[in-house]
Amino acid sequence: MRTICGLVMAAALLITGCAAEEPAGPPFDMRHTTRDLMAGMIDASADALWDAVGTIWDENGENYWEPETDEDWLQVTGAAMTLIESGNLLMLGSRARDTEQWYRYSQDMIDAAAVALEAAEARDPDRIFDSGEVVYNSCNNCHNTYWIGDEQRGRTIP
Numbered sequence: 001m002r003t004i005c006g007l008v009m010a011a012a013l014l015i016t017g018c019a020a021e022e023p024a025g026p027p028f029d030m031r032h033t034t035r036d037l038m039a040g041m042i043d044a045s046a047d048a049l050w051d052a053v054g055t056i057w058d059e060n061g062e063n064y065w066e067p068e069t070d071e072d073w074l075q076v077t078g079a080a081m082t083l084i085e086s087g088n089l090l091m092l093g094s095r096a097r098d099t100e101q102w103y104r105y106s107q108d109m110i111d112a113a114a115v116a117l118e119a120a121e122a123r124d125p126d127r128i129f130d131s132g133e134v135v136y137n138s139c140n141n142c143h144n145t146y147w148i149g150d151e152q153r154g155r156t157i158p
């Protein structure tokens with residue numbers, strides 16, 4: 001009797017095992033919208049990159065600046081890393097508006113930021129400066145298609 005019970009139990013376990021739902025996946029916290037990520041992380045990181053190297057002319061002549069200390073370079077590296085990881089976050093779950101063009105634009109931002117990251121690791125201010133334009137274009141390309149609801153900046157996709 002004990003053996004039969006054991007068998008029935010095992011069968012019951014097997015059945016429940018088969019009926020179990022698909023694993024739910026990692027418990028991502030998705031409280032931030034795309035807009036939140038833009039305003040809170042992506043824009044600030046892009047600014048840190050764009051402001052890292054520059055020149056202004058004033059009454060004293062030309063003022064050029066570039067990252068100097070280890071701390072300065074760490075900030076540029078961190079900004080590039082944040083943009084790369086933000087590209088991943090944009091493709092996560094319902095933030096992705098579709099799985100083709102949206103993925104491609106997110107990937108383009110990642111690739112652009114990866115150039116900045118390499119430049120920061122090489123401590124090359126000229127390449128940091130040049131990567132700024134590529135990053136800027138990657139932002140604009142996506143905005144031109146998906147930034148809907150703001151008449152000044154976007155257009156509705158057909």
Ligand code: HEC
Binds near residue numbers: 035139140
């Ligand atoms: C994959 C697409 C995509 C990429 C890449 C992208 N954005 Fe956006 N961004 C959007 C969308 C969509 C919105 C509008 C969000 C909304 O209003 O719901 C937006 C809105 C914004 C806003 C306005 C946020 C607000 O408070 O209303 C800023 C600022 C911004 N993006 C900056 C950037 C910068 C800087 C980059 C590049 C470093 C970038 N974005 C790259 C899709 C993108």
